[in-house]
Amino acid sequence: MRLLLGLVLGLVLPAVASAGPVESPDSRTVFVQLFEWRWEDVALECEQVLGPAGFSAVQVSPPNEHIDHRSPKLAVPYAWWARYQPVTYDLVSRSGDAAAFEDMVRRCRSAGVGIYVDAVLNHMGDQVGVGVAGTPFDVEVRRYRDLEDRHFNRFCKIAGEDYRASSDPALNEVRAGRLRRCQLLDLRDLDNGNAEVRALQVDYLQGLLDRGVAGFRLDAAKHMYPEDIAAILRELDGDFYVFQEVVDTRGEVVGVFDYSSTADVTEFLYSRRLGEAFASGELHRLGDLNEAGGLLPSSDAVVFVDNHDNQRGHGMSAETTHRDGAVYDLASVFLLGWPYGYPKLMSSYRWDGVHDSAGPPHDGKGNTLPVYDADGVADCGGDNWVCEHRRAPMLAMVGFRNRARSAGALDVSHWWAGGPAQLAFAVSRGTWTQGFVAINRDDSAMLAHRLQTGLPAGTYINLLGEPGRVTVDSDGRADIRLAPLQALAIDREHVSDQ
Numbered sequence: 001m002r003l004l005l006g007l008v009l010g011l012v013l014p015a016v017a018s019a020g021p022v023e024s025p026d027s028r029t030v031f032v033q034l035f036e037w038r039w040e041d042v043a044l045e046c047e048q049v050l051g052p053a054g055f056s057a058v059q060v061s062p063p064n065e066h067i068d069h070r071s072p073k074l075a076v077p078y079a080w081w082a083r084y085q086p087v088t089y090d091l092v093s094r095s096g097d098a099a100a101f102e103d104m105v106r107r108c109r110s111a112g113v114g115i116y117v118d119a120v121l122n123h124m125g126d127q128v129g130v131g132v133a134g135t136p137f138d139v140e141v142r143r144y145r146d147l148e149d150r151h152f153n154r155f156c157k158i159a160g161e162d163y164r165a166s167s168d169p170a171l172n173e174v175r176a177g178r179l180r181r182c183q184l185l186d187l188r189d190l191d192n193g194n195a196e197v198r199a200l201q202v203d204y205l206q207g208l209l210d211r212g213v214a215g216f217r218l219d220a221a222k223h224m225y226p227e228d229i230a231a232i233l234r235e236l237d238g239d240f241y242v243f244q245e246v247v248d249t250r251g252e253v254v255g256v257f258d259y260s261s262t263a264d265v266t267e268f269l270y271s272r273r274l275g276e277a278f279a280s281g282e283l284h285r286l287g288d289l290n291e292a293g294g295l296l297p298s299s300d301a302v303v304f305v306d307n308h309d310n311q312r313g314h315g316m317s318a319e320t321t322h323r324d325g326a327v328y329d330l331a332s333v334f335l336l337g338w339p340y341g342y343p344k345l346m347s348s349y350r351w352d353g354v355h356d357s358a359g360p361p362h363d364g365k366g367n368t369l370p371v372y373d374a375d376g377v378a379d380c381g382g383d384n385w386v387c388e389h390r391r392a393p394m395l396a397m398v399g400f401r402n403r404a405r406s407a408g409a410l411d412v413s414h415w416w417a418g419g420p421a422q423l424a425f426a427v428s429r430g431t432w433t434q435g436f437v438a439i440n441r442d443d444s445a446m447l448a449h450r451l452q453t454g455l456p457a458g459t460y461i462n463l464l465g466e467p468g469r470v471t472v473d474s475d476g477r478a479d480i481r482l483a484p485l486q487a488l489a490i491d492r493e494h495v496s497d498q
Contacts, residue, residue: 086125244263
């Protein structure tokens with residue numbers, strides 16, 4: 001179920017009840033992860049792209065002080081995971097300082113876009129030295145400025161077998177305890193049941209809310225007790241959205257259903273199944289990509305084609321990423337058209353695909369390169385920032401989903417699978433249809449069929465390009481023709497006058 005949402009910034013975000021997003025004409029139902037962007041660039045993107053396109057929010061990288069990514073002691077200089085190794089909860093990171101963070105939040109709010117902070121509460125950094133803001137710490141004696149040895153769980157390390165469920169309930173209980181009390185890799189595991197730890201973390205999160213933050217992603221939630229997470233969240237004042245990172249392949253001792261009563265949860269299995277279908281061309285397998293197919297209830301799930309972890313092979317490897325070009329775009333069209341979960345788009349930077357720790361584009365001193373230049377032009381699609389969320393199909397489908405949700409179109413109707421690589425469906429509520437999507441994943445054959453759209457008679461504009469228009473007859477049917485690796489999306493708000 002949803003934890004604590006309500007109206008943030010005047011936007012309609014996913015609701016407290018389990019029925020899905022609140023129905024409203026200005027409903028916004030898609031957010032984006034601007035991975036490793038600087039705060040100034042996030043603010044500009046909110047103003048120039050995200051607000052006008054109708055995105056609900058941005059997930060930003062952890063804003064607190066982390067280990068120094070420039071340190072010669074670091075095995076991989078400038079590594080992205082430096083952001084996930086906290087030193088303090090001060091708002092200083094390689095994305096900017098507290099003033100830049102606050103300016104970003106204010107400007108994004110003015111653009112109608114919320115900020116979701118990636119919050120790392122499970123652990124502290126595994127180095128010895130100083131943080132990016134110069135704060136000394138020592139992992140060997142588990143001493144940080146605001147924390148010392150007594151604030152951490154007893155030393156033990158998670159083993160591979162701890163993740164696997166067995167037929168022995170007692171063993172499962174032991175393994176679940178180890179997952180939540182022992183160290184993930186060499187990261188020092190905080191005791192989130194400790195009153196002093198909890199107070200420090202509540203103060204950090206409340207400070208972010210007081211600055212206007214709209215919600216949080218809780219990193220490594222799977223390695224924290226759900227009751228500890230719930231206790232922290234109960235102490236916070238305000239309206240905000242929360243989702244928890246829980247990687248669950250199913251058959252694990254700790255999984256998504258253990259956390260869904262606390263707040264929303266990342267449904268990595270959705271990403272795996274979606275990616276496999278588009279990578280293989282077996283789109284007919286997607287008809288039960290929902291609760292009926294073993295996933296979380298739609299109202300509890302955050303879904304994505306890929307995120308920063310699984311595109312690097314972590315947490316159930318992504319089968320489809322931006323490197324796959326048109327196939328990735330088609331998978332994203334499905335993500336945004338299919339009425340399940342709260343979708344998140346990924347915005348990446350270039351890396352070689354081999355060295356999966358590679359950090360964001362940077363200069364010789366380790367400073368993250370800007371996305372926007374001095375003239376306000378974004379460096380997207382080149383050698384540095386990918387910005388896949390800006391691709392035309394994604395922007396068009398954000399609007400499609402917002403309109404469908406605001407019209408209450410929460411169901412699938414007129415499902416059609418024409419062979420393994422071609423599909424179509426309508427989004428509707430009962431007998432009332434808001435829009436229709438068709439996808440041709442086949443890389444050589446045309447999609448040419450007369451299909452039931454569920455829409456009233458008329459000529460509709462294809463939001464995704466060619467063919468530019470689709471004529472629906474009085475019986476709701478249309479002759480659909482799609483070239484290989486093309487998609488079509490039409491809805492009631494885009495009727496042609498020609």
